[in-house]
Structures are given as structure tokens and as C-alpha cells.
Amino acid sequence: MENTGKEVIRPNAVLLQSEDLYKYILETSVYPREPKPLKELRDATANHPLAFFGTLPDTGQFMAMLLKLVNAKKTIEVGVFTGYSLLLTALTIPDDGKITAIDVNRKSYEIGLPVIQKAGVEHKINFIESQALPILDQLLENKENEGSFDFAFVDADKDNYWNYHERLMKLCKVGGIIIYDNTLWGGTVVWPEESVPKPKRPQRLSTIKFNESMAADPRVDISLAPLGDGIKICRRIN
Ligand SMILES: C[S@@+](CC[C@H](N)C(=O)[O-])C[C@H]1O[C@@H](n2cnc3c(N)ncnc32)[C@H](O)[C@@H]1O
């Protein structure tokens, strides 16, 4: 992924229209309950030039709630970066739970790895350094994986979201949950194209198309929640 640097639109303020309100949510609801290792991992990532990649803590808190509601044990993550959402998942699922975590970049995963190790949850993680699509296809080659995952979190290249969706619909069980991050793309989905910074335009179009396709997909229940940068929550119906 390229660094879009200062072009980046901080999703929190854009979506809520108020930095103060976002701060209120974090300070009154999220930070008081954030597990210590997650705070440590955030701190270890804070000075990274791509720190804004990290899953926002309010999104994380909601994700932990869903993981618990479906008793998730076997999960997939596409897009790890330094591992905030990964560590959150590892801390939430049972001791014999397993996460298949895929990212093209192992270096960023290694930034968070010491925190993951210290938290004693590394044994739940199978990190695979690769493009995600071939790995999902590889998982599908083994029939035992079909309908076996309880939960998936997708937070990588937006252009492939629909391709990931087609694979994850087969890998996740009926009643399983798939979350797609950044589905409001900093609020730009409703902006006129001309006012969107050029580097963000392709992802904006992919996101708009993805949300449209999702609305027409009879295989899933959906909800687009304006948490973080907008998360689309899907539940496999059949
Ligand atoms: C927004 S970050 C993920 C943030 C992460 N969920 C967290 O909580 O910190 C997106 C990640 O997707 C990875 N990525 C981009 N394209 C990918 C692809 N085609 N396959 C797998 N990973 C990819 C990038 O290397 C980057 O680390």
C-alpha cells in the first residue's frame, strides 16, 4: 500500500463531524475498558508513518463484542499491519481458538509481535505473509475449511473487497460474521468526485460499488455502522 501521507482524511472527525465527540466516545467508553496490551500496541505504532492504518479503538471495541456474541473460535484476518485488530481478536477468542492472519508485509506485523508474545496469545495466530486472494483460494481447496470460520475481518486493499467477499462467503459458516473496514472511506462516498484528493478516488469508487453490490447480495444480512471509518457488518444467512 502506498503512503498517502497528508492526503489522509482522519475518518473519526469526518464521520462524526466533531473531533470532541469522537474524543468523548474514546475517553468515556473505549479507553477505560481497552485491554493493556492493546494500548501498548497502539503506543508502539503511534510514531509509524502509517499509524493511521491501525484499526480505530472504537471499531475494535465493537468487534470484540461481535466476536463474543458469536462465540468466535476460528477466524480470518485480511490486512494485519502492526496487529491491533489481530491482537484484539487473539485476546478475545478462547485459548484453543485460531486466527489465520494474512498481510503482504511481515515487517509491520513484527512491530506488534513482541506485544502479542508478551500477552501470551501468539499460539492462536497463524500469520501468512502473502497477497490475501491466493491464500483464500488455497484455503478453499481443502473442503474441510468450507463453512468452518466463525468470523472474518477485512481491512486491506479496497479494490479486492468483492473478491474477498466471494471467497469468505464460502469459508464462513451460516450465521458467521464478516466485517469490512473503511466502507465510508472518510466520508468521501458522498463527496463530488472533484473534491476528493486524487489518490483516494479509486478506493472511493471501489467502496461505492462494493456497498451497492452488498445491498443486492441476498446471502447476507448487512449493516453499515458509522464506527471508525465505517464498518460493513455482514452475517451469512444461508
Ligand atoms: C489498514 S492496514 C490494516 C490495519 C490492521 N487491521 C490494524 O488493526 O492495524 C492494511 C494492511 O493491508 C495490507 N495489504 C494491502 N494489500 C494487501 C493484499 N492484497 N493482501 C494482503 N494484505 C494486503 C497492507 O500491507 C496493510 O498492512
Ligand SMILES: O=c1cc(-c2ccc(O)c(O)c2)oc2c(O)c(O)ccc12
Ligand atoms: O487513508 C488510507 C489510505 C489507504 C490507501 C490509499 C491509496 C492506496 O493506493 C492504497 O492501497 C491504500 O488505505 C487506508 C486503509 O486501508 C485504511 O484502513 C485506513 C486508511 C487508509
